[in-house]
Amino acid sequence: MIKKLFLNDKFILLLILINAITIFASGFGMSSDNRFILTITDNLITVLFTTELIIKFKEFGVKGYFNSNWRRFDFVLIVLSIPALIAFVCNFEITNLSFLLVFRVMRVFKSFRFLKFIPGIEHLVKGINRALKASIFVFIGFIIYIFIISILSFYLFKGVSAEYFGNPLNSLYTTFKIFTVEGWYEIPDLITKNLSSTTAFFTYLYFIFVVISGGIFGLSLVNSIFVDAMVSDNNDALETKIDSLEKKIDKLLYKNKEL
Secondary structure, three states: OHHHHHOOHHHHHHHHHHHHHHHHHOOOOOOHHHHHHHHHHHHHHHHHHHHHHHHHHHHHHHHHHOOOHHHHHHHHHHHHHHHHHHHHHOOOOHHHOHHHHHHHHHHHHHHHHHHHHOOOHHHHHHHHHHHHHHHHHHHHHHHHHHHHHHHHHHHHHOOOOHHHHOOHHHHHHHHHHHHOOOOOOHHHHHHHHHOOHHHHHHHHHHHHHHHHHHHHHHHHHHHHHHHHHHHOOOOHHHHHHHHHHHHHHHHHHHHHHHO
């Protein structure tokens, strides 16, 4: 009975939903008693997930369990949540131990198990995987372009606007922010406040070029290639069938011409 329960996807989905609601609710201010109830619920669900893991190990075997990508995914998420359970059982004061606090935060990842219950998720994952493979070099090229522009901006504006371009890391973040067309006009306005009219003019031209080349053309190119690869169906079997049908049609047409 217990074995069938833990092998039932509907029961696991119910646990995932309860756990997600528990984690969400625990972020609000509440009495210590209510918070303790939520903590107990959260850790109890972790125990149930661990029990599910053990039962499935026995059911499928260790090798058989890890044959499924989704089960591998479940394993990682459950393992990430176990340290928080240990901290609770051993009554560690996690607020004083930063590394345990990180483990405590990792319990949120249990909610990701909900993904495998989304209809058509397998097809979506395959599409994303195909799109990443098709656009990997475009991504690399775009990242290199962001890096070049950020280094150039760092040397140009580090003395004028330390807040945005004070070091290469800040410059990289600011450049990416401009590429997403977020604050693309506010940053140049702040930089040109104390500049001469001529310098301000060329500064505006520089940022217009950055927005157009990276924010409009660059991101649009990356998005279009990624989306196109994601929605395309590169099914070899389907292509083979189409080729076979085309050959049959050509043969029929050829026979009709002979008649």
